[in-house]
Amino acid sequence: MSNRVEPICSVKGTRDLLPPDTNLWQRVEAEAHRVFAAYHYGEIRTPILEETALFARSVGADTDIVMKEMYTFRDRDEESLTLRPEATASVVRAYLEHSLYNQGGIHKLYYVGPMFRRERPQKGRYRQFYQIGAEVLGSQSPLVDVEVLEMLVLFLERVGIREYQLLLNSVGCPKCRPEYLDVLRQALENVKPTMCADCQRRAETNPLRVLDCKVEADQPIIEKLPKIIDHLDPECRQHFDCVTSGLQARGLAYQVTPRLVRGLDYYTRTTFEITSGALGAQNAVVGGGRYDGLSEMLGGPPTPGIGFSIGQDRLILAVQAAAVLKSEAPLAAYVVWMGEAALAPASRLVRELRAQGLSVEIDYDPMKIKKAMGVANKLQARFAIIIGEGELAGGRYQVKDMTTGEQQELSPGAIASFLKGKF
C-alpha cells in the first residue's frame, strides 16, 4: 500500500499545453515565421531572465507592470533579476548590446516566447503567457508603421482571424504630450465631479486613463474631452497623417480611437491595438506602437523604433472561435501485425515509412486483429497496413483505406511511394 502524497499542480496562472492543442500552436507559429520572413524579419531569441532595471527604465517605474506585476527576485549574488513581462525592452537591450546600430540600415526582428506577469488570472490572461512580436529599429518613417500594420493584418488573416478591429491613435511625443496633458487636466477639473468614482481617482493619478473608462454614463463626457490627436505638434501630426493615408492607400481598415492609451511609458506617436470579439473581457489580441525614445532611455544612441506584440494565448482563442484551423495531426498509417513472425517485418516497414517522413504508428504488444483495427480507427489513421501469415508468405501486405474501406495488396517496397502519393 502506498501512502497518499499531495499531488503537485502547475502554479497559478500557468498551464500545460497538450496535444492536440499544441498542433494548433505550432501551426500559428509556423505561419508567423513564414509571414515575417516574407517581410524580411529575422528571429531574435533573448533571455527570459533580465536585470530588473531594464524594465523599470523602459516600461516605466510607476506602471502597473513594474509596480506590482513582475516576478522579481534576488539571485544568489544579490543581483535583482526579473522574469520578462514583455520583450520589447529585451530586444532593444540586445540591439544596443551588440551595437547593431553601427551596422547601418534598419533592423527588423521578431520573437516568439513566454512572458510573465503576476496578475489575477482570467479568460485570456495568464501569469505565464506567450507573445509573438516584431520590432523595427532605426527608421522613423511613417511608412514603416504602415508596413508593420500591413504585415500584422496579413498574418491575422493567414491564421483565419476575420472579425477584428484595428484601433489607431497617436500619443504624441515628449514635446507635445505634456502640453496636451495640461489641457486635459484643465478640462477634467470642470467635469470631474460628475464622473464615476474611478475616473475621479484617475483624473488625479493618470488622466489619460480617464479616456479609457467604460462606464456608460461617462461616455458623453469623455466624447467632449480634448483629444490628443487635436493637440499634436506639427511633426507628430504629419507623422500621424502619413500613417492614416498610407493605410488607406493599401486598403487597410482602421479606426481612429482617441481613447486608446497604451500603458507603457516608452510609447510615442503611433499606437495601435487589435481587438477581437469572442475573447471575453480581455479582448486585445495585439498591442503595439512606436517608441522613438526607448533606445536613449536605455543608454543608447537616438534610435527610432516601432513594434507590436500578439497575445498568442488570445490569438489561439480567436482562431478556435473562427474554427478555420483545427487541431489535427494526421496519421498516415497504422500497422497491424499478427503472429511473432510478423513483428520484425512490420517494424522494418514502419521504420522505412517514417524515414520517408510519413507519420506512422505501431503497437508492439500482440493484439487480435479486431482490436488492432479498432486502434487504427481510434487514432484516425488514414490507412491500416495488415501483415499476417498470409501476407508474409505472399510477400504482399494488405493496405486498407480507412475512410472508404477499400483494401488492396501492395509489395512492401511499394507502400512508401503509394502513401506519399496520398499526402
Next chain:
RNA sequence: GUGGGUGUAGCUCAGCUGGUAGAGCGCCAGACUGUGGAUCUGGACGUCGCGGGUUCGAAUCCCGUCACCCACCCCA
C-alpha cells in the same frame, strides 16, 4: 489587490427539504476466434477539493481553507 461563481468517475454533469453515489460519453471484455466506425450485453473505476464542526447519520447544513473559472483593475 477586490468581487462573484464552481469544485461529485478519465471527460461533461445529475444528486430535491441530511439516510453514506448516479447518468451520458470514454475505457475494458464478449456477441463477431484475419478486418475498425453501428447495435446489444456485461465489467472496472469515486479519500463526493481539503480540514474541522453540527448530527444517531453529511456529497447534502455551518465554519475555515485551497484550487479553478468569470469579472473589476490592468493589459497581450
